[in-house]
Amino acid sequence: MSQSIDHVLQEHRRFPPPREFQSCARLSTEEAYQRMYRESLDDPEGFWGRIARELPWMQPFERVLDWSGAPFAKWFVGGRINASAVCLDQHAYGRRADQRAIVWEGEPGDTRTLTYAELHLEVSRFANVLKRRGVQKGDRVAIYMPMIPEAAMAMLACARIGAAHSVVFGGFSATALKERILDGGCTAVITADGGWRRGQILPLKPQVDEALEGVLGVHTVLVVRRTANRVTWNAGRDVWYHELAAEASTECAPEPMDSEDLLFLLYTSGSTGKPKGIVHTTGGYLVGAYLSTQFVFDLRDGDLFWCTADVGWITGHSYVVYGPLANGATILMYEGAPTTPTPGRFWEIVERHRVTIFYTAPTAIRTFMRLGDEVPAKSDLSSLRLLGSVGEPINPEAWMWYHRHIGRQRCPIVDTWWQTETGSIAITPLPGVTVTQPGSATRPFFGIDAAVVDDQGRELPPDQGGYLVIRRPWPSMLRGIWGNPDRYREGYWGKYQTMYFAGDGARRDASGYFWVLGRVDDVLNVAGHRLSTMEVESSLVSHAAVAEAAVVGRPDDVQGQAIVAFVTVVKGVEPGEALKEALKEHVAHEIGKLARPAEIRFTDALPKTRSGKIMRRLLRDVAAGVETTGDTSTIEDYALLARLRGDEE
Ligand code: WTA
Numbered sequence: 001m002s003q004s005i006d007h008v009l010q011e012h013r014r015f016p017p018p019r020e021f022q023s024c025a026r027l028s029t030e031e032a033y034q035r036m037y038r039e040s041l042d043d044p045e046g047f048w049g050r051i052a053r054e055l056p057w058m059q060p061f062e063r064v065l066d067w068s069g070a071p072f073a074k075w076f077v078g079g080r081i082n083a084s085a086v087c088l089d090q091h092a093y094g095r096r097a098d099q100r101a102i103v104w105e106g107e108p109g110d111t112r113t114l115t116y117a118e119l120h121l122e123v124s125r126f127a128n129v130l131k132r133r134g135v136q137k138g139d140r141v142a143i144y145m146p147m148i149p150e151a152a153m154a155m156l157a158c159a160r161i162g163a164a165h166s167v168v169f170g171g172f173s174a175t176a177l178k179e180r181i182l183d184g185g186c187t188a189v190i191t192a193d194g195g196w197r198r199g200q201i202l203p204l205k206p207q208v209d210e211a212l213e214g215v216l217g218v219h220t221v222l223v224v225r226r227t228a229n230r231v232t233w234n235a236g237r238d239v240w241y242h243e244l245a246a247e248a249s250t251e252c253a254p255e256p257m258d259s260e261d262l263l264f265l266l267y268t269s270g271s272t273g274k275p276k277g278i279v280h281t282t283g284g285y286l287v288g289a290y291l292s293t294q295f296v297f298d299l300r301d302g303d304l305f306w307c308t309a310d311v312g313w314i315t316g317h318s319y320v321v322y323g324p325l326a327n328g329a330t331i332l333m334y335e336g337a338p339t340t341p342t343p344g345r346f347w348e349i350v351e352r353h354r355v356t357i358f359y360t361a362p363t364a365i366r367t368f369m370r371l372g373d374e375v376p377a378k379s380d381l382s383s384l385r386l387l388g389s390v391g392e393p394i395n396p397e398a399w400m401w402y403h404r405h406i407g408r409q410r411c412p413i414v415d416t417w418w419q420t421e422t423g424s425i426a427i428t429p430l431p432g433v434t435v436t437q438p439g440s441a442t443r444p445f446f447g448i449d450a451a452v453v454d455d456q457g458r459e460l461p462p463d464q465g466g467y468l469v470i471r472r473p474w475p476s477m478l479r480g481i482w483g484n485p486d487r488y489r490e491g492y493w494g495k496y497q498t499m500y501f502a503g504d505g506a507r508r509d510a511s512g513y514f515w516v517l518g519r520v521d522d523v524l525n526v527a528g529h530r531l532s533t534m535e536v537e538s539s540l541v542s543h544a545a546v547a548e549a550a551v552v553g554r555p556d557d558v559q560g561q562a563i564v565a566f567v568t569v570v571k572g573v574e575p576g577e578a579l580k581e582a583l584k585e586h587v588a589h590e591i592g593k594l595a596r597p598a599e600i601r602f603t604d605a606l607p608k609t610r611s612g613k614i615m616r617r618l619l620r621d622v623a624a625g626v627e628t629t630g631d632t633s634t635i636e637d638y639a640l641l642a643r644l645r646g647d648e649e
Helices: 019-023 030-043 044-052 083-092 116-132 150-159 173-182 205-211 242-247 283-296 315-326 345-353 363-371 396-406 487-494 534-541 577-590 615-623 638-645
Strands: 063-066 076-079 100-105 111-115 138-142 164-167 188-192 194-197 200-203 220-224 238-240 264-266 276-282 303-305 330-334 357-360 388-390 414-415 450-455 465-472 500-508 516-518 524-526 529-531 548-554 559-567 599-602
Touching: 030 044, 044 063, 044 283, 076 283, 076 450, 083 116, 083 150, 083 283, 083 315, 100 116, 100 150, 100 345, 111 116, 116 150, 116 242, 138 150, 150 164, 150 264, 150 283, 150 315, 164 173, 173 205, 173 264, 173 276, 173 599, 194 396, 194 500, 200 205, 220 242, 238 242, 264 315, 276 283, 276 345, 283 315, 303 315, 303 345, 315 330, 330 345, 363 396, 363 548, 388 396, 396 534, 450 500, 524 548, 524 559, 534 548, 534 559, 534 577, 548 615, 559 577, 559 615, 577 599, 615 638
Parallel strands: 100 330, 138 164, 138 188, 164 264, 188 220, 220 238, 303 330, 303 357, 357 388, 388 414, 559 599
Antiparallel strands: 063 076, 100 111, 194 200, 264 276, 450 465, 465 500, 500 516, 524 529, 548 559
């Protein structure tokens, strides 16, 4: 049985780095890239040792890598380091003391700026508050916060005293929060009274109270005041942050942590069943976040880096907090919704603060496409010099829109492939070097030995779709699943033993570029051909009437699976039978008859996880007309599922 994935989408557009960008890029020639990439694979210990020594270690490491306990890696063995010292102390006591570390904007329009010296002081104060409440080295602390500076401070304060954080996205329910608090054995929770979202207060404290019902292990709930709404109070357990902060010292020595000490847990939903607590340790994670931020985003003095991710996701950990701050960069943080109070809020922020680097997700880009070209056209986006995308395959049409309407054809786009598990960007263009192509994450980052293999683990020839693997350890890789080493071994190393496989399909073209095809669980099987949902979706999105599309297979007696496409249309388009036929024809014409959808269903929205990924698993059930039995705790809009099924509401 052939287990490769047929690829059907041809993309020939190529975009070399703009000369203006290249002329002052950190890395600007193919030779320089090749030299560094070769070194990272030929002499990984030399390469990573050299990079790691750029960080301020409190005690030097003795060995770069110990892989004897594979698949459990140890990096920078024997070294001691503190993540908050890496992000703060080295800058606060140096030339960056008065440089801005965080530029923050709240949804109502309030702003706040913290220099490195100020952030250092605030984090030290926060750390002392945690200590005063009995939080100790080795403890786990849940963070359930809106996107306010205190969210980053809370993470760094935990790191400072050697407690691990477990950030739970503020949009998750009480049940999801409880599950994560219990699984991680958290002893304290840091939250806020609420946050602003779409013009309203999104309360957080009630969810914390509900989550903690019957939970005995949590001794403290530290509440940051943001929205000043009334909250219920559990005396003894609940404390206001500002009250304790007023009395706390602003000096707190960072705890020297072993390189392999736990830095954080971050839960990621497996496709079914219980969420997994992904384990990241200190030294290797920091080195990965540090190096990737520097080279992928080509950081320079004077940059204002805006990664729009919430700190509840890995992207927010690595590219809002640890990566940029380790590099002494200035980050922008925004609290609220992208379209509040106006559809152009994001672009107004870019203009107001003169953002230079902008990193977001395809789901956001498709939302903006749907709102119309005239929205970003109203803002001055001339400060931007680099754009990034992460989280899903970016459809070529969305890529082109981003390039034209946001980058105004001046800015390179880095389409970065990585995962919660990889800790930092693993496949990506380098903006001063790589010729980009819409839809391709291009080449592996330094130290990443990526390949596309078949079921038996044999590397596939160019242009054959298969399984995306990484063939050796890298510093920021996950160290396991919290409390479940077997699930780690089986889930990621079970298929090939010596290669890491985390569920994505891809093909590599003749020039060595990777084209990620999405999760292999989502692959369609039509008449014996394995098709990537992403490619059929991209074809649909390339039709002028379509804003977003999700494609799934429904069981079919003849073909194995028949293609069902769920489609949202752009503003002003009337969905109807004629459009359905036109779309089917469009796909048949673009890809081939094989990929012609058997059925098109128009919908006002697609079911997504809270981080914006389309939940095809649920759509498969809808298309097949069966009840959903899997986990729905991460869906953003419950009512939508009923609407898709056609149930009465
Ligand atoms: C998908 C997000 C294609 C992929 C950092 C991966 C991507 C999963 C890309 C991890 C990309 C992420 N192109 N697919 N540039 N980036 N993915 O853990 O399926 O939230 O396995 O980490 O997102 O999602 P996670």
